[in-house]
Amino acid sequence: MDSEIAFDYSPLLKIYKSGRIERLMGETAVPPSSTPQNGVISKDVLYSPDDNLSVRVYLPEKAAGTGEKLPLLVYFHGGAFIIETAFSPTYHNFLTAAVSASDCIAVSVDYRRAPENPLPISFDDSWTSLKWVFTHIAGAGPESWLNKHADFNRVFLAGDSAGATIAHHMTMRAAKEKLSPELSDSGISGVILVHPYFWSKTPVDDKETKDATVRSKIEAIWMMASPNNKDGVDDPWLNVVQSDSVDISGLGCGKVLVLVAEKDALVRQGWGYKAKLEKSGWNGKVELVESEGEEHVFHLTRPDCEKALEAMKKFAGFLKGEM
Numbered sequence: 001m002d003s004e005i006a007f008d009y010s011p012l013l014k015i016y017k018s019g020r021i022e023r024l025m026g027e028t029a030v031p032p033s034s035t036p037q038n039g040v041i042s043k044d045v046l047y048s049p050d051d052n053l054s055v056r057v058y059l060p061e062k063a064a065g066t067g068e069k070l071p072l073l074v075y076f077h078g079g080a081f082i083i084e085t086a087f088s089p090t091y092h093n094f095l096t097a098a099v100s101a102s103d104c105i106a107v108s109v110d111y112r113r114a115p116e117n118p119l120p121i122s123f124d125d126s127w128t129s130l131k132w133v134f135t136h137i138a139g140a141g142p143e144s145w146l147n148k149h150a151d152f153n154r155v156f157l158a159g160d161s162a163g164a165t166i167a168h169h170m171t172m173r174a175a176k177e178k179l180s181p182e183l184s185d186s187g188i189s190g191v192i193l194v195h196p197y198f199w200s201k202t203p204v205d206d207k208e209t210k211d212a213t214v215r216s217k218i219e220a221i222w223m224m225a226s227p228n229n230k231d232g233v234d235d236p237w238l239n240v241v242q243s244d245s246v247d248i249s250g251l252g253c254g255k256v257l258v259l260v261a262e263k264d265a266l267v268r269q270g271w272g273y274k275a276k277l278e279k280s281g282w283n284g285k286v287e288l289v290e291s292e293g294e295e296h297v298f299h300l301t302r303p304d305c306e307k308a309l310e311a312m313k314k315f316a317g318f319l320k321g322e323m
Contacts, residue, residue, distance in 0.1 A: 026084035069151040078161030086110035102316035114225035164196035175252030186252030208268035249280035
């Protein structure tokens with residue numbers, strides 16, 4: 001029977017014995033808007049016709065009638081690689097607010113999700129999207145807003161939770177593989193990791209949660225996204241911080257902002273990432289800001305609370321060159 005549940009991962013999703021997957025959140029989509037919202041207009045553009053994948057591009061309306069070049073933000077949404085899209089109200093509202101606050105042009109990437117499309121497909125799609133973005137570097141790409149307004153000397157990657165994991169790996173890859181023949185370096189100025197989703201089989205330090213229920217839940221969600229890996233949560237896609245075999249000294253940018261939340265189970269991974277980056281020999285600047293008393297991605301569920309507004313100010317300041 002199609003109603004028989006094989007796995008219940010509430011509040012994320014349920015998997016039925018028939019193979020049907022019911023996502024319980026992040027499935028609502030809102031359209032882009034040519035009418036300014038918070039002073040920002042948006043549109044959807046196909047970046048991978050073969051897989052029918054699109055990005056949502058955001059632009060301050062005041063820039064639309066000018067030739068002004070703006071910092072370019074490429075954003076990867078969170079959701080454990082399993083839920084949410086670039087078009088949900090949560091991410092549409094966040095990107096609109098971020099663009100308004102930072103006066104940038106933004107590209108919010110939609111990618112295929114697990115478990116139907118197990119990892120590393122999300123990473124592969126994200127790389128395809130970045131290569132598409134960089135086809136605009138000489139002003140002759142398929143998307144007019146990027147040709148006209150994107151300053152490719154000020155490119156920033158960002159994401160929350162699983163999206164932060166993607167942003168990290170894309171920046172590592174950009175240092176090794178050219179995103180464009182026009183580039184002499186990675187092409188990425190900086191990265192913002194918001195409540196990054198890194199993990200390991202054993203706690204990263206003595207302050208990380210040892211609660212077996214919490215740890216097993218995180219592990220189960222990872223294995224749903226990446227069922228084919230042999231290392232579990234010690235897979236190098238996820239165990240970026242604790243693993244000695246994962247070298248992050250080649251991170252392809254000059255500055256990094258890490259935002260963490262005090263009551264987030266992942267908080268110590270963020271602190272560990274900063275420490276590892278500083279010790280690695282990477283030649284850049286990293287800053288970490290912790291939101292006291294807050295939970296994982298609180299800024300998305302309560303965007304108008306004091307701590308969320310503080311985090312947005314830090315996020316926008318980074319894009320404006322204040323670090």
